Amino acid sequence: MTEPGLPDTDPLALEAEIPTAPMTVNLGPSHPAMHGTVRLVVTLDGETIVEAIPEIGFLHRGFSKSSENSTWHQVLPYTDRLNYVSPILNNTGYIMGVEKLIGLKPTERAEYLRVLGGEISRICDHLTCIGAIGLELGAFTTFLYAMEARELLWDRIAELCGARVTVSWTRIGGVATDMPAGWEEHLRGCLPRVLELTNEVDTLLTRNRIFVDRTRGVGVISGDEAIDWGFTGPCLRATGVNYDVRKAHPYSVYDRMDFEIPLGTRGDTYDRYVLRLEEIRQSHRIILQCLDQMPPGPIIIDDWRYALPPKKEVFGSIEGVMAHFKLIMEGIQVPAGEVYVYTEGANGELGFHIVSNGKGKPYAIQVRGPGFPILSALPRLIKGHAVADLIPIFDSINMIGGEVTDMPAGWEEHLRGCLPRVLELTNEVDTLLTRNRIFVDRTRGVGVISGDEAIDWGFTGPCLRATGVNYDVRKAHPYSVYDRMDFEIPLGTRGDTYDRYVLRLEEIRQSHRIILQCLDQMPPGPIIIDDWRYALPPKKEVFGSIEGVMAHFKLIMEGIQVPAGEVYVYTEGANGELGFHIVSNGKGKPYAIQVRGPGFPILSALPRLIKGHAVADLIPIFDSINMIGGEVEQ
Amino acid sequence: MSQALIDLVREKFPEAVVSSHSHRGDEVVTVKRENLVEVIGFLRNDPQTDLKLLRQIAGVDLLTYKTEMTGGAALASIEAPAYEMQRKPRVEPRYYVSYNLYSITKHHSLRVRVELRSDDVKVPSITSLYRTADWWERYVYDMFGVEFTGHPNLTRILMYPEFQGFPLRKDYPVRKRQPLVPELDFPDLVRGPGPGPGGAGVPMSQTHVGRQNVDPSTYD
Numbered sequence: 014m015t016e017p018g019l020p021d022t023d024p025l026a027l028e029a030e031i032p033t034a035p036m037t038v039n040l041g042p043s044h045p046a047m048h049g050t051v052r053l054v055v056t057l058d059g060e061t062i063v064e065a066i067p068e069i070g071f072l073h074r075g076f077s078k079s080s081e082n083s084t085w086h087q088v089l090p091y092t093d094r095l096n097y098v099s100p101i102l103n104n105t106g107y108i109m110g111v112e113k114l115i116g117l118k119p120t121e122r123a124e125y126l127r128v129l130g131g132e133i134s135r136i137c138d139h140l141t142c143i144g145a146i147g148l149e150l151g152a153f154t155t156f157l158y159a160m161e162a163r164e165l166l167w168d169r170i171a172e173l174c175g176a177r178v179t180v181s182w183t184r185i186g187g188v189a190t191d192m193p194a195g196w197e198e199h200l201r202g203c204l205p206r207v208l209e210l211t212n213e214v215d216t217l218l219t220r221n222r223i224f225v226d227r228t229r230g231v232g233v234i235s236g237d238e239a240i241d242w243g244f245t246g247p248c249l250r251a252t253g254v255n256y257d258v259r260k261a262h263p264y265s266v267y268d269r270m271d272f273e274i275p276l277g278t279r280g281d282t283y284d285r286y287v288l289r290l291e292e293i294r295q296s297h298r299i300i301l302q303c304l305d306q307m308p309p310g311p312i313i314i315d316d317w318r319y320a321l322p323p324k325k326e327v328f329g330s331i332e333g334v335m336a337h338f339k340l341i342m343e344g345i346q347v348p349a350g351e352v353y354v355y356t357e358g359a360n361g362e363l364g365f366h367i368v369s370n371g372k373g374k375p376y377a378i379q380v381r382g383p384g385f386p387i388l389s390a391l392p393r394l395i396k397g398h399a400v401a402d403l404i405p406i407f408d409s410i411n412m413i414g415g416e417v418t419d420m421p422a423g424w425e426e427h428l429r430g431c432l433p434r435v436l437e438l439t440n441e442v443d444t445l446l447t448r449n450r451i452f453v454d455r456t457r458g459v460g461v462i463s464g465d466e467a468i469d470w471g472f473t474g475p476c477l478r479a480t481g482v483n484y485d486v487r488k489a490h491p492y493s494v495y496d497r498m499d500f501e502i503p504l505g506t507r508g509d510t511y512d513r514y515v516l517r518l519e520e521i522r523q524s525h526r527i528i529l530q531c532l533d534q535m536p537p538g539p540i541i542i543d544d545w546r547y548a549l550p551p552k553k554e555v556f557g558s559i560e561g562v563m564a565h566f567k568l569i570m571e572g573i574q575v576p577a578g579e580v581y582v583y584t585e586g587a588n589g590e591l592g593f594h595i596v597s598n599g600k601g602k603p604y605a606i607q608v609r610g611p612g613f614p615i616l617s618a619l620p621r622l623i624k625g626h627a628v629a630d631l632i633p634i635f636d637s638i639n640m641i642g643g644e645v646e647q
Numbered sequence: 648m649s650q651a652l653i654d655l656v657r658e659k660f661p662e663a664v665v666s667s668h669s670h671r672g673d674e675v676v677t678v679k680r681e682n683l684v685e686v687i688g689f690l691r692n693d694p695q696t697d698l699k700l701l702r703q704i705a706g707v708d709l710l711t712y713k714t715e716m717t718g719g720a721a722l723a724s725i726e727a728p729a730y731e732m733q734r735k736p737r738v739e740p741r742y743y744v745s746y747n748l749y750s751i752t753k754h755h756s757l758r759v760r761v762e763l764r765s766d767d768v769k770v771p772s773i774t775s776l777y778r779t780a781d782w783w784e785r786y787v788y789d790m791f792g793v794e795f796t797g798h799p800n801l802t803r804i805l806m807y808p809e810f811q812g813f814p815l816r817k818d819y820p821v822r823k824r825q826p827l828v829p830e831l832d833f834p835d836l837v838r839g840p841g842p843g844p845g846g847a848g849v850p851m852s853q854t855h856v857g858r859q860n861v862d863p864s865t866y867d
Contacts, residue, residue, distance in 0.1 A: 069804060069805060070803075070804060070806060070807065073805040077790070077815055078814055078815060078819075078821055079821070081815075082821045113672075114671070116671065237699075238778075240699045240700050240751060241699070241777060241778045241779065242778045242779050243700065243701055243702070243778070243779025243783075245700070245702075254751060256751045261751075262754065350670050350671065351670065351673070351675070351745075352670070352671055352673055353673055353702075353703075353705075353747055353758065355702070362702065364702055364703055364747070366703060366705040366745065366747065370713070377708070377815075379705045379706070381702055381703040385782065385783075386782065386783070388782075389779060389781060390778070390779075393778075
């Protein structure tokens with residue numbers, strides 16, 4: 014073979030075969046798409062994956078060894094960290110193993126609570142998976158929807174267990190806490206929104222051309238082969254094999270639940286995605302049935318050999334204090350034996366192989382994480398695909414995230430519904446920062462300016478009021494309906510960075526009051542004047558009358574005609590007085606217009622504020638004047 | 648439930664079965680090592696058993712099964728160094744490996760167990776029967792040092808290659824520490840320009856303090 018020439022001199026150069034060699038690419042362990050630190054050593058021939066070797070162990074924390082050196086109850090927090098997206102399912106799986114060794118049944122209410130918590134966790138897990146697969150194919154929006162839904166549920170879990178992720182919620186013979194007062198209403202209240210968000214993801218992805226092209230027929234595996242590789246859970250059911258532990262070997266109260274097991278047909282990435290969507294809906298059904306069927310009663314058995322006695326007994330009786338002491342110091346005594354207990358985790362069969370020698374701690378524990386055998390098949394799934402297909406396949410196995418329109422129907426309820434959360438989050442910020450020693454030290458007395466000097470520099474808004482000067486356009490010159498609103502103007506005293514921060518916090522609360530008063534006082538009626546010299550006629554008139562069509566034409570083609578004159582109009586913007594200086598010559602466009610962005614004069618004083626301070630103070634001072642570039646630079 | 652499976656194995660392989668028991672609904676049959684592949688192959692392929700899903704391979708070290716302390720003493724025993732374990736009476740066979748088989752069509756399961764003496768920690772690999780056996784055998788090798796003969800790539804899976812010992816063996820102390828692993832030689836990577844230690848042309852590994860390896864036995 015002769016050496017190919019240069020393309021511009023040799024016409025055959027472009028036809029010539031280019032000698033290539035396989036290239037090795039490392040993906041991970043620290044790569045945003047390699048969830049949970051996995052390293053993939055991928056051998057590429059051009060874009061095609063020739064070989065892929067997963068390397069795991071970067072997240073190995075010695076679960077078995079730690080558990081074998083803990084009491085039976087101390088293992089529980091370790092199980093939270095196995096699948097940290099659906100920890101309640103792990104808690105339940107492990108505790109069921111211990112109960113199986115003892116031969117113990119938890120109380121009926123506890124069984125329902127476990128199923129309830131487990132299905133909430135399953136939804137969270139699936140939302141994370143389908144959110145991430147969209148995200149990594151470029152659909153960031155779906156990820157945000159999925160995360161919003163997951164956040165709603167994690168808040169419920171936090172209310173139930175006291176923690177979002179590290180829940181450690183189950184106990185031998187029951188669960189740690191019952192549903193708090195009002196929790197059921199919270200849960201029932203947020204579930205429709207969770208489904209709504211799931212449907213948003215569904216409508217954005219499931220029939221999306223790009224998404225379907227990238228996932229259908231990609232990473233295909235047959236049912237028999239999937240079983241051979243040890244697949245369980247959604248990845249197995251996507252191939253059409255009907256195996257779900259909840260149906261095949263119903264545990265807890267799953268036999269009393271009415272739900273379907275969705276099945277795929279192709280075993281590809283697309284099916285694995287769709288199946289998880291549908292499982293979210295089925296889990297939602299189970300949750301509702303749990304709430305309906307849940308009987309009253311104790312949440313943990315009354316057997317002090319296994320469950321801690323109530324505190325009343327611990328402090329009030331010798332038997333109670335002894336049982337407590339023995340349980341804490343020696344742990345429960347589990348009869349000798351070996352069991353394998355398996356439940357349906359979010360990603361497949363979650364098994365615990367537990368050996369007891371009859372002493373106070375597990376003799377041997379090994380966990381069968383559903384992702385372990387599935388990940389081992391990753392090379393098989395991705396071989397021959399393009400390197401860009403790697404990420405969605407990897408995601409799908411989920412190895413371990415209008416101005417002039419009227420208020421839409423229900424919008425007021427949405428707004429009223431979310432405002433308490435907005436205030437709550439504001440309060441979180443408040444409690445985290447306002448009395449925080451570091452924050453106070455970094456902001457109090459930093460960037461101080463007096464009221465007179467601030468006025469001299471042209472300050473308005475929060476930066477001016479932080480100095481104690483009471484000037485707010487909404488009070489001083491009430492426009493719109495501000496005169497009918499009952500609200501306060503918070504004032505600072507020192508004019509420093511800290512005051513500017515506190516003042517904004519308080520203004521959020523005042524704005525919240527105004528929003529509620531607006532909603533209460535708002536009369537029904539048209540949202541725009543019916544004067545066709547200034548406002549577009551309704552579409553019915555445009556298409557139905559000659560006056561309407563003429564008014565529309567003139568407004569669009571010529572614009573409104575504003576009488577000649579010069580005005581300065583000012584309102585209270587978020588950062589101060591927002592003014593427009595407008596000159597009209599009576600024609601269809603403004604003759605001269607200048608904006609007075611509140612940040613413009615404030616920024617001009619920045620050198621005055623920071624001079625003499627440490628360079629580290631520059632940032633908080635700059636933050637506290639809240640300069641908005643678009644406003645200053647117009 | 649599936650006592651039938653134990654009976655079937657006993658009937659088909661009367662020579663192979665060492666013992667069997669059923670506890671809390673779990674069926675366990677212990678077979679001789681030389682018959683393992685044959686028995687599991689039968690259980691997988693026979694339409695009557697159809698145990699096509701290998702759920703897990705688990706290992707157990709019985710070294711302290713009888714002697715382990717309980718209560719507060721048990722928790723204190725995590726500090727017991729390896730040499731104290733050496734004085735414990737020998738337990739033989741010390742290890743067993745448990746193959747957890749399941750049938751998705753018949754909904755029954757069976758655990759097949761093989762016992763191993765501490766002077767011969769070897770089992771034939773079943774990677775020819777189940778694809779998923781590959782990683783599970785590597786796992787049991789990594790944690791217990793069980794050698795699966797015939798495995799195509801018997802390397803550590805969770806621990807790193809330089810790790811010494813097998814962490815789930817009962818004589819491996821839970822608090823044992825191991826020295827830092829020196830950086831590997833990357834012939835085409837050099838650290839920093841200029842002369843002096845770690846300067847141009849010096850392979851990364853020769854500049855790393857972790858290179859001064861410490862004798863692992865001093866790290867109890």
